[in-house]
Amino acid sequence: MSSMNPTQSTSEFFDAAERLNPSIIIDRDSSASDSPSLQKNCDKDRYDGVIADQHRPVFTVGESRKNSCSSVIDNAVETPPLNMKQKSITVAEIQADLANLGPLDLNDRKNLCRTLVNLREMLRNEPVDAWKEMTDEELVTLMNDGSLKQQDLEKKLGDERRAVAVRRLWLSEQIKCEDKMHSLPFEQYDYSMVSGACCENVIGYVPVPVGYAGPLSLNGRRVYVPMATTEGCLVASTNRGCRAIADGAGVAASVYNDGMSRAPVVQFESALEALKVKAWLETSSNYQIVKQKFDSTSGYARLQELKCTPAGRLLYLRFVATTGDAMGMNMVSKATDEVMVMLQQTFVNMELISLSGNYCVDKKASALNWIEGRGKSVVAEAVIPSDSVSRILKTNVDRMVELGEKKLLIGSSMAGVIGGFNAQAANVVAAIFLATGQDAAQVVSSSMCLTQMDKTAAGDLRISCTMPCLEIGTRGGGTILPAQRTCLEMLGCAGGHPTKPGKNAHILAETICATVLAGELSLLAAQCSGDLVKSHLKMNRSQLNLMSTVSEPAVALKDQCTVPKVGSHERRHPASAVNNAFKLSGCANIV
Ligand SMILES: CC(C)(COP(=O)([O-])OP(=O)([O-])OC[C@H]1O[C@@H](n2cnc3c(N)ncnc32)[C@H](O)[C@@H]1OP(=O)([O-])[O-])[C@@H](O)C(=O)NCCC(=O)NCCSC(=O)C[C@@](C)(O)CC(=O)[O-]
Ligand SMILES: NC(=O)C1=CN([C@@H]2O[C@H](COP(=O)(O)OP(=O)(O)OC[C@H]3O[C@@H](n4cnc5c(N)ncnc54)[C@H](OP(=O)(O)O)[C@@H]3O)[C@@H](O)[C@H]2O)C=CC1
Structure with a gap:
């Protein structure tokens, strides 16, 4: 982390700001003079450098160095529009005021957040890269504001890893403890395989030995x-x-x-009507019509059996199919769905209660x-x-x-x-x-x-x-x-x-x-x-567990880690040695 004393050079400050966020371009010509494009917000005592690109985002320095970025932005929301409560100031005035703030860490993105007003302005014309240009903290601001749904992060950013990082940042604010996320790893993982296939709202992964x-x-x-x-x-x-x-x-x-099953439940006006449909489905030629439809939905799903079980005016239709090398639940559900659409056209009184009538039986203990x-x-x-x-x-x-x-x-x-x-x-x-x-x-x-x-x-x-x-x-x-x-x-x-x-x-x-x-x-x-x-x-009761009591915080384990040696007395490692291992990466157990 590098820092600079802003009293030495305002232009250095602006250079660093531009390096930090390539989307920011500062109009130096106007900032060198007493131009109105450098403005001071009188009420909040913060400075907004007006940016000379089309989005005109504004970054704020000042209180953000002491408070969290979001609190500054929360304040900024209440700030009246720029043109109402701002006046022109000189670079000399800025330098004098920045001097009072002490060293400023320009690599910390939290120090340079655009106001919510300006972020919204960036999004108004919906430029393709507006989301990508924002800092993580700015995205969190928009999530808190409701302008950005956390489940849309992957889509908006086009970068799964960053989406996970921003979601973690946001979530750690929600659970009011940034440290809580520390030991849930998220680096070194290919999220492109996860998104849209294996998990939503992704915040990392749990390593299992x-x-x-x-x-x-x-x-x-x-x-x-x-x-x-x-x-x-x-x-x-x-x-x-x-x-x-x-x-x-x-x-x-x-x-x-071999056969994966999906069993919709359908309802008829009477029990006898349900039995008629059962008989229809059990007729070989009709079964073939159903099978043809079912099999047409996949290169691999092949209907093997259709078991019809009545319960009053309800009918449970258990479709059983081979599914190639796939476990087959999506495949069989899709095929069953299409067959049901076809059957509903034939039996207009048939009401589909659910594509899964629990007669499948998926993820429940069952004698069937x-x-x-x-x-x-x-x-x-x-x-x-x-x-x-x-x-x-x-x-x-x-x-x-x-x-x-x-x-x-x-x-x-x-x-x-x-x-x-x-x-x-x-x-x-x-x-x-x-x-x-x-x-x-x-x-x-x-x-x-x-x-x-x-x-x-x-x-x-x-x-x-x-x-x-x-x-x-x-x-x-x-x-x-x-x-x-x-x-x-x-x-x-x-x-x-x-x-x-x-x-x-x-x-x-x-x-x-x-x-x-x-x-x-x-x-x-x-x-x-x-x-x-x-x-x-x-082999199963950990000496680490034995070391801790219920009331001890988990972190105590890090400070006093004991490595058991089978058949001998415990070896106690100095806390510093253990902590070094923890410091090796952002994730406690990923080294
Ligand atoms: C998928 C939904 C939720 C869409 O549902 P929807 O109503 O079309 O979604 P929406 O876009 O209107 O959004 C509504 C809310 O859903 C959530 N939501 C919506 N999309 C997302 C997303 N991408 N990531 C995170 N959250 C999402 C989110 O909370 C959102 O609120 P918002 O934040 O917009 O105010 C719905 O269609 C659904 O619940 N489908 C059922 C899927 C399911 O439960 N699958 C589990 C596996 S099935 C199984 O394994 C067992 C089985 C079926 O065999 C057992 C049996 O036999 O019964
Ligand atoms: N929908 C539901 O109700 C439920 C869904 N699930 C979830 O469903 C998922 C599994 O569904 P499943 O249908 O197995 O997988 P997929 O949904 O991934 O379907 C398998 C895909 O692979 C294709 N494929 C290519 N080669 C083969 C091959 N050799 N053998 C089989 N298929 C091949 C299939 O082609 P083609 O398109 O030609 O069929 C199909 O598109 C899991 O994530 C599971 O958690 C679990 C329970 C219930």
């Missing part, structure tokens, strides 16, 4: 599976499961059903999905040699089989779970979903899993996982983001398959199911051997 489990021996391949999680122990556990699997012949996994399946239905199976069960998993086959029955089957039945006959399928599903850009909310049905274990004739452990609802894709949604795509590339299934649409999505589904199986093996073994709590206290 990504580990890998593997190699997982799956269908004759060796796979390294990326997992994004903050649950210490999860990756280690899944990794141990992969090791046990590798001791046998590996996992065999296969998709046995558990029974019918949704997305990819997959089964994975492996045999673990008995000596690997004792050597790697630290238990034995009989105990595992007994736990499978008493916990996974009887325990889950006692609890009345839907599709929850497993130990931790959701853990692995969520971690791979986050890593590979899946729709996180679909963990609800996607983690439905039946884990079964029995003893083979040779005395080894046979384990299988059946997952009927893996709602996943390798194309579309969050899979376009570079980090998530990289994780898909690790698995060899990024994007659409070049020759067999849908194959990449099947590879991902099989990989998730096989990794779930690895996680099941290890966690169930830890419960057999009584290692669950011990392992989590060692």
Whole structure:
């Protein structure tokens, strides 16, 4: 940050102002004389340098150095129009007054804000670049004023990164603490992929650590599976499961059903009329008309089934389609929407209550999905040699089989779970979903899993996982983001398959199911051997958390950071060393 003493040279001051904002051009000829184009606002004791370009923006110096930019501008709003309450002043007068202000930091944009009146003037003729020419603080002023919607920042600025930065600036004012944003990173991210596809009102991103489990021996391949999680122990556990699997012949996994669903609810004047339409839709030739319309909406969506379920005068129409390599919700919703328009022309008494009648069933726990399946239905199976069960998993086959029955089957039945006959399928599903850009909310049905274990004739452990609802894709949604795509590339299934649409999505589904199986093996073994709590206290309970009390502010952790060393006493780093690391970048955990 450079600063200058304004008493030394007014022209230096103007030079710096122009460097700071290239859109400002100061009319020096008139400022060198007692020209009316340099004016003093008598009431507010601030100076407005009149700019010689077509927008005639005015920047203000003076109080803004002590107060926040926005407060100066708030005052300025009340200022009467320039021509009413201003008088001409000389450069000598300006220099004399600026001298009283002390050193002025000309690199701080807050010191040079145009008034709201002038910003509005800039926008009046809607010049293409007016928004881009404004400083961040000026944009915030217009957001506070309601002249600029924060959701329009990307469009107006044509610069996603800057849009995020300005939104953060504005939001930090709203939450009345600029520091609150500090640890939410936003730099080093390609927002062009996010805007219009993955998120709105973007203010940054939450970094989640990504580990890998593997190699997982799956269908004759060796796979390294990326997992994004903050649950210490999860990756280690899944990794141990992969090791046990590798001791046998590996996992065999296969998709046995494929179909994404969308189910509108429609209403008729009577229950009988609803049944008539059901019969019409179930007639083969009519179904073909519907299918033709449905399939015409996409290069990949192909209708497989239309299930019509009546409820009084309501009819629930469950469209099920294959969707290539995409998870398919947008695709199937679009296709269903177009079919419904067509059906409404045929059945004029049919009232479409909603395109989604909750019979789909998306993002809600349901018996229907558990029974019918949704997305990819997959089964994975492996045999673990008995000596690997004792050597790697630290238990034995009989105990595992007994736990499978008493916990996974009887325990889950006692609890009345839907599709929850497993130990931790959701853990692995969520971690791979986050890593590979899946729709996180679909963990609800996607983690439905039946884990079964029995003893083979040779005395080894046979384990299988059946997952009927893996709602996943390798194309579309969050899979376009570079980090998530990289994780898909690790698995060899990024994007659409070049020759067999849908194959990449099947590879991902099989990989998730096989990794779930690895996680099941290890966690169930830890419960057999009584290692669950011990392992989590060692790998999951952070020493940093233990250091803090509820009432301590989070910043205390930075000042007194303790790095645990497994198996030894804590090592305490001097606060200065830790703080240096924090200072390395604008974001606390991005270095
Ligand atoms: C998209 C809207 C909101 C447009 O809605 P609209 O009414 O056309 O928008 P508008 O331009 O009139 O603006 C109204 C307000 O919406 C907000 N808004 C509007 N646009 C933006 C934007 N770009 N960024 C940030 N905020 C925005 C904003 O608050 C704005 O107020 P303003 O600030 O203008 O005074 C509306 O059409 C909508 O809510 N659609 C539903 C989308 C949705 O909820 N998707 C979730 C996923 S669906 C799913 O996953 C589950 C499902 C469906 O399968 C479950 C089921 O089976 O039911
Ligand atoms: N709309 C809704 O109600 C819901 C939406 N979602 C969201 O929907 C998004 C996912 O929707 P989805 O339909 O999967 O993705 P997209 O909306 O991104 O659609 C996939 C696009 O990729 C094209 N495509 C190119 N190659 C392939 C290929 N090999 N296989 C499949 N498609 C290909 C499709 O072509 P074409 O145009 O020919 O079909 C289509 O345009 C997620 O962001 C999710 O969060 C989630 C739940 C509900």
